[in-house]
Amino acid sequence: MRDYALFIPEYIACGVALLVIALELFAPRLRKDLLAYLTALGAVAWFAAGLAFLDRDPKSYQGLFISDDFTAFFRLLAAGIVFVVALMSAEFLKRQRGVDQGEFYGLLLVAGSAMTIMAGATELLTAYLALEVLSFSLYVLVGILKRDLRSNEASLKYILLGAFSSALFLYGLSLVYGAAGTTSYAGIAEAFAGRDSGLDPAVAVGMMLILAGVGFKVSAAPFHMWAPDAYEGAPLPITAFLSTLSKAAGFALILRLFSTAFVTDAESWRWAFLALAAVTMTVGNLIAIQQKNLKRLVAYSSIGQVGYMLISIAALGYGDAQVGLNATSGLLVHLVGYIVTTLALFSALTAAVSRTGSEEIAGLRGLAETQPFLALVITASLFSFAGLPFFAGFATKLFMLQGATTDETIWIVALAVLNSFISLYYYLMVIRQMYLFDPLGEAVRFRVQPVLWGLAAILLLGILFIGMYPGPAFEFSEQAAKPLFESASAAASARVQAP
Amino acid sequence: MVPLENYLALSAIVFALGVYGVLARRNAVMILMSVELMLNAVNINFVAFAAYLDPGRIVGAIFAVFIITVAAAEVGLALAIVIRLFRNRATANVDEAATMKW
Amino acid sequence: MGAEQAWVLAAIPAGVFLVLALFGRALPRGGDYLGVAAIASSFILFFVVLADFLDTPGKLGPVVNDIQWSKIGDTFDLRMGIYVDPITIVMFAVVVTVALMVNIFSIGYMKGEPRYHWFFAVLQLFAASMLMLVMADNLLLLYISWELVGVCSFLLIGFYWEKRSATEAAKKAFITTRIGDVGLLIGIILLWRAGGTFNIQELIHLAEEGHFSQPYLFTALAFIFIGCMGKSAQVPFHVWLPDAMEGPTPVSALIHAATMVVAGVYLTARLLPMFEVADGMLLTVTIVGLITALLTGFIALAQTDIKKVLAYSTVGQLGFMFIALGAGEPAVAMFHLMTHAFFKALLFLGAGSVIIGTHHNQEMDRLGGLWKKMPITGTTFLIGSLALAGLPPLAGFWSKDEIFVALEHKWGAWAVILLGISAVTTAFYTTRLFIRTFMGKPADTHVYEHTRETPPVMTGALVFLAFLAITSGFVVFHEVGKALGFPGGITEFIFLPHHGPHEYELKWGFAAASLAMAVVGIFSAAWMYWGNDLRRATALANWQPGLYDMLRRKFYFDELYQGMIDRGVLGFSYIVSWFDRYVVNDTGVDGSAQITGFTGGVLKYLQTGRVPNYAMAVALGVIGLALAGLVVRG
Amino acid sequence: MATEVIWWIFALGIIALSAGVVFSRSVIHSAIFLIGSLAGVGVMFVILTVEFLALTQFLIYGGAVTVLVLLALMLTRADPSGRAEKVNGPQAPFALLAGIGVAAVLLVAALSTEWAGNTESPTNIAIEAISQRLFEDFGLPFILASVLLLVALVGAIIVARQEEGE
Known part of the structure; x- marks a missing residue:
């Protein structure tokens, strides 16, 4: 048609x-x-x-x-x-x-x-x-x-x-x-x-x-x-x-x-995704430790996140529709959590950077004093990235890793958990800048543009909501993942008109 | 007749030459030319498969048409960016456009 | 309200936390009265819960109350709920009692400190999370509470964050326990995967039915036990606890002696039926406990900071509890947990009283003879010390004695002898601590002159805890237990379903041996330090300086870890980033000329063009993958 | 027989010209070699009897793309002083190894595979067949291609456009 x-x-x-x-x-x-x-x-x-x-x-x-x-x-x-x-x-x-x-x-x-x-x-x-x-x-x-x-x-x-x-x-x-x-x-x-x-x-x-x-x-x-x-x-x-x-x-x-x-040919690629996942999460998190620029930090940390997600792709290759469904819905729900978190982080960063003009991590010095709300949003997002409980990243990453674990992949899940432990280190370095140091210039509170304030607030609520009540997000993801694995009928109808 | 494998081998060699060019060149325009070689090699593959394989006819040729389109657009856009680089820094060498690192 | 509503115990402090965190700064006196009121109401409600629990028709059966948290597709049905059984009740008793005393004590101790309201706010959050932890019926909720108490501990250790040592200690505690938490999380995921549920009782049931294969169960439990070791500061994770003494002393009493650090013991006790199913797990627990008890007993001999001695003592006593668990006796472990919580909280608060009374002195080298100046503190501290040393009829004697009996029963005489050595060292350092602080002649007359007894709000808490340190051991007798309303006494009260009724009987041989060990320790310490005279001790230290130094430096654990971190993790990350910066990324401003001298040879070819370098990584990745692909298939 | 001879001549020619593109020391020479190489591939399409594609190849690549490349070369002509620019980065020797590696892998893939449904000789693909499939089945890719061209056009204009004060 x-x-x-x-x-x-x-x-x-x-x-x-x-x-x-x-x-x-x-x-x-x-x-x-x-x-x-x-x-x-x-x-x-x-x-x-x-x-x-x-x-x-x-x-x-x-x-x-x-x-x-x-x-x-x-x-x-x-x-x-x-x-x-x-x-x-x-x-x-x-x-x-x-x-x-x-x-x-x-x-x-x-x-x-x-x-x-x-x-x-x-x-x-x-x-x-x-x-x-x-x-x-x-x-x-x-x-x-x-x-x-x-x-x-x-x-x-x-x-x-x-x-x-x-x-x-x-x-x-x-x-x-x-x-x-x-x-x-x-x-x-x-x-x-x-x-x-x-x-x-x-x-x-x-x-x-x-x-x-x-x-x-x-x-x-x-x-x-x-x-x-x-x-x-x-x-x-x-x-x-x-x-x-x-x-x-x-x-x-x-x-x-x-x-x-x-x-139908998972043997050809499953191992490769596992290898990429292991390399990606390790490289991303280790190099992130050394970063001084906020955007580069986010880049490497998101590379680390991709490493975790690739585990789910590898799990698609176990030929079992149930495993595939679990892995896919886990990946989708983590994508949602990751996206909400990233957008919250950037809403706050946009507001902070528009004030300080610096994209370095050190530019956030003393933000907790000059703009506590932004500091709170940034902290919550970073905690969510690190996978601390109550924040979206914890619930979604937990579902994702669980969905992706098979008997052969326990080792890489352990590596992923270890990596998220490493990641906490560099997130804490950012948080430290905001809370433990005095602002560079004079410590005057500044106002956040209403649009950015609203965005950050809504996304922060999103992070907390998904973190504490992940049910709806997960159900939605599972609903989205299902068609890929009920493909018998869909694929058949597609095959009729296949070019 | 010329067997299918000949085309594939030709394509593999041209593709590898393109890879070499991308890795070895330092002028952005020359890197783009190397990418064009690679895309051409891909096209040889697609068209050869389209002509030689029984069930999968024609689609390969259509694929090649679209690749040519994309390649042309890609060159246009990339050259615009290179020209912008040249305006900003008076160079087209990619290793001189290297302020962001670490 | 009944036991099903036990969650209210946690909800009250949680609510007060929000109020204090948001508005505490504006409230008069930082809202400390709100904090005390919250814990006091939890304390009172605890007795309501207890009464209801004892009246439950099923007599001591667990009370369950759960709600659906998230139903996820057809695969997961997450239920969150509370589970109240005798173990929970004991933990409740410990947490609310000590938390109440510490809150009251803090009004005096923290007076005039900056961020006063924040201190009380975090105490409430801690109490709420700790109570949630011990009544969680599933591992997920437990893990969340577990992390929360960790965060509170982090915040409170680093409370004086102007002090560099405090932030360092907070970081150390956070990182060390996080390593354990990683293990815990992996263990939880493993159990969830194979069991399909987070619910603890269901998991225990599955394990007993042989649902898990032996190596799998052992792996999962080993990971969980790593979490327990991290939280309960067992060797080799013990390094964080002594440093955690940088926090305010009431925090040390509450979190780092009585409650949070026993979370590992609690979790192991909770999962003990699974540990018993897994071959070798109990022996692992016993060995970890024994090593910890021995090692920290010796380390404590050479410490001079009051709080550090108490911290190592805490680690050692936690080792005792793990030994009881390893012997398969959760009742004994919980009993020791309870008595220890009371007398150790007493000792810490006593130390806090000394610190306030002497205007912030906690080095034994500058104290001595304080009993005359601080009679109440001194007397209560003596009671706590004797209880820790294990002198009858104080609380510590009964619970330690039980551990010896259980240990002998399960593993035989060799284990008892090892533990006996630890018991002697315990009595020794406790006596040393008391003598050098309260007896003999003052080491620093200036400090001595200015010492005052602390206000009643502080000594009151001490007296109450001293009362518990004397009496709480007696519940071991049926008659006492029954009189208090526990059918069959406390040991029968704390049982796990498959354990038969456990009847306490005093084994005279063990009691005598146990008493002898305490007496040996006490008298040898008294002989060496009597009158706060250090000549004998110095002579001993000079006789074997290497040994003494090793004890003083805590068997070099800190140095070892620092070296591992320096050369290991950071080194690796440094290498990777160095490679990224200089080999892959950096081109130098104008080609290879300047860098040649730096790296030279082959590497200079990698450092020049940047986009080509990136492309090279892509190309090598492709070649590598394709070659591997050809090997795997084709 | 004749086809084979022609094929080998053009195949070797394409390889030689492609090598010229990536090995030549002058940008202009590279561009000229590229035109030749692209034209050679066009001839390959003729031999494969896909004339329509050959035409596209000549028009778009041989014409438009190379003209664009030459234009860019003129615009970015670096040094009026005529200083001989090094065209290769210092990575070149390793690039050669990587290129050989890629060639080896691809040749193994191409030559050790027994292609299913191989007809041994090319079948003529008429322009009618292509257009029929293109416009009947591939409507969506067609739309996508038009969006793609629009994006490239808009992008190229806003990126390269000269601003006031430049």
């Missing part, structure tokens, strides 16, 4: 994107923060339209895209992230000159829509194109402060390495296509299920190339090196965008690809 109605929410998002770009073009004197509020409004409409797609029977677009609860989950996530980041940017960009704000907000929306398509793609070409749309938007957004040397440098590094890794990814896709004779996920699963071993070398190498490509996207070590530089150079709200939306999109793609297309 060529059912173009499946993309109505994305039409809304992209329509608003075009609208803000046009507004900037034709009404250049318009107050710029109106564009941000328009974007946020668009995100709300997009979210509302997305809600209408929940709880529906899966519907396929020509076997290329499927609209099910998994897709709907990421659509809602994308709309939420764009909403928060747009409002954050409204405050942040007030202090920046020479930024094309219409394009900025437009690209946020386009990137968000690309994430939905990545989550719903059931065919390699579609997934690849959606991935590139997202990447292109991010390349531009990272470099949007074009007169800022670091922003420009970050986007250069990002696009060069991104192009390199997407070439590797494509070579992997071509090998898999050659081996399976099709690019549809369901077709690949079928082809790999009963294939003879003559195809093994191509499949083995192809999958590893694909792994490198998606590993780059989610910044798994050793494909992570772009991330700290891009995070540092990007404008603050875009750093938040990178560490939430870009990662979530990468995992959306990985989850559907590996749980539906490659699941």
